[in-house]
Every structure is written in structure tokens, then in C-alpha cells.
Amino acid sequence: MDRVRVGVLISGRGSNLQALIEAARDPAYPAELVTVVSNVPGAAGLARASAAGILAEVVDHKVFSGRDPFEEALTIVLERAGVELVCMAGFMRIVTEGFIARWHDRLINIHPSLLPAFPGLDTHARALAAGVKLAGCTVHYVRAEVDHGPIIGQAAVPVLPADTTDTLAARVLEAEHRLFPHCLRLIAEGRVRVAGEVAEIEEDAPPGPALINPPTP
């Protein structure tokens, strides 16, 4: 089996990267991580990559005169590693249309909300302020508008009355760690097709029943 060659872009902690590393340890997983690139030198995720024997590289945006030369350098590093698909896993840079076009439908991102609700930063605080009863995360193809693009998968979690942004973020993060490897698998197995601006998924089994909050008796 030819595994899809994946590059992961990070800026920090790298817990989603770790979830992808764990999934890809299984030789039957259809994707392999061939490089991890951070725009922040010393990002904790780089050590996770090295510990897993994955090439860990830094392309520090601060040393470039603008977004275009930074992204050109990023693309060179990704192409040198033979990357076919790019995962943004806590990558805290806005990418330009040129980069998005270069990796069209080969660039995915994870966002900690049920998009199109709460794009951008501070999602958990905004979800709590809005009083939503379900929160969650989304894996989507990247488009020019931040946190928009064809949705590949979503995971929902309940918002509990005592939640703080930290407790909600932790519950969502756990869901992220399940959702991201799942969505990457679907793509790598060729089960995702973008039609118009909608991702169509070929699935084996229907999803579970509705998650209702407040719970029904």
C-alpha cells in the first residue's frame, strides 16, 4: 500500500500532531507523516516529531520580509519532503491565496468549534458567552477566508453548566484528537470528494444517534 505523504504545520504544543503520530504508527494507516514544520522555533511539537523519528523543521516567519517569501520557503520544505497533503494542526499563521491555490484541496485545518459558528480566535469563550449547548471541532479544507472551506468532519461535545473556557477546551481537544486522524484517514483512503464547495464523504456506517443537551430522560 502506498501511504499518502503528509506534512504537518504547527506553531506550538502539538497535541493534535501527537494524535496523528499515534494513528500513523499503525502500518495499516493509509497516511505517513514525512515532515513536521513549525513557524515557531522551539515549539513543543517539534520534540514530539523528533521523538517519533519524523523530520522536524523550522521555517521562522520572523526572518522573512513578508508572507509570500515565508510561504515560498514553506512550500520548498514541504516539496523537498515529497509532501502530498498538508495538515494544519495548531498552525497560527494566516496563509495567503497563493499558498492555498498551490495546495488546493490538499491543505486541511482543524478548528476548535462547530464551523461556521465561531471562526477565529477565543472560540470557547465566545461559545460560552453565546450559551450554546453543544460545542465541538471541525476539520475542513482551507480556503482564503479564515476558518472556512469544505467541511470534512465534525465532532460535537456537550457544554456543561459549570464549564470554564479551560474545561470546555479540554473536552473539545479530546474530540479533536479523535476527529483529525479519522478525517485524514478518509482522505488518504480516497473517500472524500469536493463537489462545488461541499466535501462528500463515502462512509461505511451511519453515525451514532443525536447528542442532545440538556439530556433527555
Ligand code: GRF
Ligand atoms: C487546537 O485546539 C486546534 O484546534 C487549534 O489550535 C489548537 C492546537 O493545539 N487550531 P495543539 O498544538 O494541537 O495541542
